[in-house]
Amino acid sequence: GAVVSQHPSWVICKSGTSVKIECRSLDFQATTMFWYRQFPKQSLMLMATSNEGSKATYEQGVEKDKFLINHASLTLSTLTVTSAHPEDSSFYICSARPSGGFSYNEQFFGPGTRLTVL
Amino acid sequence: GNSVTQMEGPVTLSEEAFLTINCTYTATGYPSLFWYVQYPGEGLQLLLKATKADDKGSNKGFEATYRKETTSFHLEKGSVQVSDSAVYFCALTVQGAQKLVFGQGTRLTINP
Numbered sequence: 001g002a003v004v005s006q007h008p009s010w011v012i013c014k015s016g017t018s019v020k021i022e023c024r025s026l027d028f029q030a031t032t033m034f035w036y037r038q039f040p041k042q043s044l045m046l047m048a049t050s051n052e053g054s055k056a057t058y059e060q061g062v063e064k065d066k067f068l069i070n071h072a073s074l075t076l077s078t079l080t081v082t083s084a085h086p087e088d089s090s091f092y093i094c095s096a097r098p099s100g101g102f103s104y105n106e107q108f109f110g111p112g113t114r115l116t117v118l
Numbered sequence: 119g120n121s122v123t124q125m126e127g128p129v130t131l132s133e134e135a136f137l138t139i140n141c142t143y144t145a146t147g148y149p150s151l152f153w154y155v156q157y158p159g160e161g162l163q164l165l166l167k168a169t170k171a172d173d174k175g176s177n178k179g180f181e182a183t184y185r186k187e188t189t190s191f192h193l194e195k196g197s198v199q200v201s202d203s204a205v206y207f208c209a210l211t212v213q214g215a216q217k218l219v220f221g222q223g224t225r226l227t228i229n230p
Contacts, residue, residue, distance in 0.1 A: 004161075034216075034217070041225070044220050049217065093162065097216065111160055112160065
């Protein structure tokens, strides 16, 4: 149990286009999901915390108008990178915290989405 | 504030060697501590965790003990395998906070 999927697993797009990444909790409900960005050989940088039915909370320095987050249901959060540029190329990882039935501190991670902007 | 410091990598060992990856933390309150592993091209997987002082987390031959007196959570394995090659992240979260705070990660390479 406690599986999180991401789609797509990789995407290549042209500069100026928008890309949507989906994060789904497959066998549990998640009130809270998190979006991270990981640069090569570096740690994870938390971008935002996504709460179902409310606005996401963005970390300092993350542009909310560029990285749009929607958490429309208890099993789905989406990250849209708007007007993508090459510097947005990165590995994006989501995690989900179960609403109940698990340790309150536990998060389960998706496999990641590699975005390449040409 | 809350932070995690890991030993700098990369770490390269031979198969069957003993592994230690150091992790120390600072936290307000009483944190829960985690080790995550990231295999090449994949997301993070929880390796083990400990939620209170003196707890020992263990999984797949790896162990880590929550040491409050030294604010440490060092990862150990008695005999590593080539398949253990990955990046290892130490992390914490504190009660009342939603966020995981990660260390910088340690890249481990095991040679046959």
